[in-house]
Amino acid sequence: MNGRFPIAVHILTLLSKAGDELLSSDYMAGSININPALARKEISNLRNLGLITSKEGKSGGYSLGKSAKQITLADVYLAIKNQPVLGVAKNTPNPDCPVGKQINKNIDQLYADLDKTLLKKLGSISIEDFSNQFD
């Protein structure tokens, strides 16, 4: 789980609370306490996936691309990982060793299994659920 996940969740939570009002990257970056360009980079990613819509120009900004109920943390997690959630085996073990020869395949399979487990859990939590935890 990397640092982009909480940033993405933070952004979506802010937008969820904002409703129809557009929020600027500056405002959201201020809430997260990161650089606005970094926020926009993540927003851009989420926008490509339809989770956020944007409006350019003066008095532009961002809002949710679908309802907070329809967006789950699984969407967010998948959004911040191009690869399988828990990574892929990437050692290059000794092919002459019976264990080394097969371990990457077995580790990959394990990771896929864990991915499924995690995504199921994350899929059960919507942005609405998450943002309802706030006062």
Added chain:
Amino acid sequence: MNGRFPIAVHILTLLSKAGDELLSSDYMAGSININPALARKEISNLRNLGLITSKEGKSGGYSLGKSAKQITLADVYLAIKNQPVLGVAKNTPNPDCPVGKQINKNIDQLYADLDKTLLKKLGSISIEDFSNQFD
């Protein structure tokens, strides 16, 4: 999930297959294709947790500290993470924002929840199970 996990699993799998025979760090590092000192570093960690026992000196080496049936992948995962498995929220968001003020607490809680989910799954797989997947 970091690169130490597959290394630790690899080591334990080799030891599981070796039974009573002691394996050297050199041999295991050769199977994993990493530096022996790096292997010993991870072994040292696993040994501190009782998963491995060692014998120093000539014809020394390593063997499992408990039966392969008793060691689960949850043990391994906890071994390679000092902190909660999926990390802790570490941004320093704006305390003047109602979302920023509370988000770390909520993210931490989510991570704890995900930890539990993952560990449950990992706890259901023993090193014996894992190493039985090999020919």
Added chain:
DNA sequence: TAAACTGTAACATAATTAATTACAATTAAA
């Protein structure tokens, strides 16, 4: 007593991630 090991610290390198700067493009409002 020499050889084969472990144990560990200190250091170096590589890889990844995060942050910053910069500026073109767009749009609304003055």
Added chain:
DNA sequence: TTTAATTGTAATTAATTATGTTACAGTTTA
């Protein structure tokens, strides 16, 4: 119609983390 606020994105730098290496003292057995 011009100015100001804003997005979009690329390029660069800085910081952090992870990995790999070297070195050598300590231990044990043959």
